[in-house]
Amino acid sequence: MDTLITVALVHMVVLVIPGPDVLLVSQTAVARSRRAALFAGAGVVTGIAAWAVLALLGIGILFQNFAWIHGVIRVAGGMYLLYMAYNLWRSSLGPTAAQHSPVVTPQGDWRAYRSGLLTNLANPKAAIFFGSVFSSVIPANSSTGLRLGVFAVILGLSVLWFVLVALGMSTAPLQAGYLRAKRSIDRVAGTLMAGFGTLLLASKD
Template sequence: MDTKILLAVAALHVVVLVVPGPDVLLVSQTALSRTRRAALLAGLGVVLGIAVWASLALLGIGLLFEAFPWISGAVRVAGGAYLLWMGVTLWRSSLKPGEASGLETAPASDLGALWRGFLTNISNPKAAVFFGSVFSGVLGTGAGSGMKLAAFAIIVTLSAVWFALVAAGMSTVPMQQAYRRARRAVDRVAGSVMLGFGAALLATREHGHG
């Protein structure tokens, strides 16, 4: 097993993880407005979504998307609409008095937080393209099942560690107190970013060219 290749997979995935996106925004917003437990569960939902996309990439879903672009298009439209809905929800919350966050309109149950995290990640079919490029480009087409499974384990483990750190760091008392003081502004910024992500996803062409 080539350690250098696996380290390259790890480094590439870390770069993708730390770049702010809908997943990081959701977990951070949940940590600020709710509890650490809810944020950890939202993060777990994101990790489950990553595991699904990585598994599908191993099974060759990229080839399926190429053969049937409408499947990728359908996922993209549904995902874009979902992110737009989240953005509108946060903006509507920012216009209301009090301290309630927009994300509190969703079920506060453990399953609700988990499901929201999963939907936020699974709504972006670009993840399949990324993992497909990792498994075919970085590992190579001749990589054995052991190498692919090792890369899969690295991706899932790094994702779990990263989102646990985000949930823990953003759910500290000082961070939550600062959020309560600036809730409206924070929700408006978060809502605008979600709207931007959703619009960008909807504007993406079928084959992933902007």
């Protein structure tokens, strides 16, 4: 039980820290629709689940023995985030917010899900985090039941958090505010995405 509580607390802290995942779901909610944001959040959660499974299988050891794999993931992730930043900036240079509505220009369900999944998988820091948490918190000889319990805690908290983000950021007042300041918000979001991508490309770890 102590292990589950420790993992839950650490994962909750990591979830609420603003990063590419939260930024994507929030921006999708205010710019598109609640449905699109929920699908984007589902994509992010799928990525988190994948990293958690890989961590349980020992991805940290893999990175230690084959550092080039981490490097490839880091470069690919950085380039993908820069691509997203480019799209946000290009959108901000289009027609004014008054000419757009998040209801009549929804993001497709599959596209939203794919964006969430790729945004999470593009961040190798997630792999490092899960690898370090699992290796330091979970005993090496832990039972299958404990490992499944840890996975369930991580998955449950992730689902809860991104549902709350999608629902909260898709409210009418926030969408109306987005329409009034679409260009500025898209540019800020694009700049942050570019910053995340640049940090990944510049990182040596």
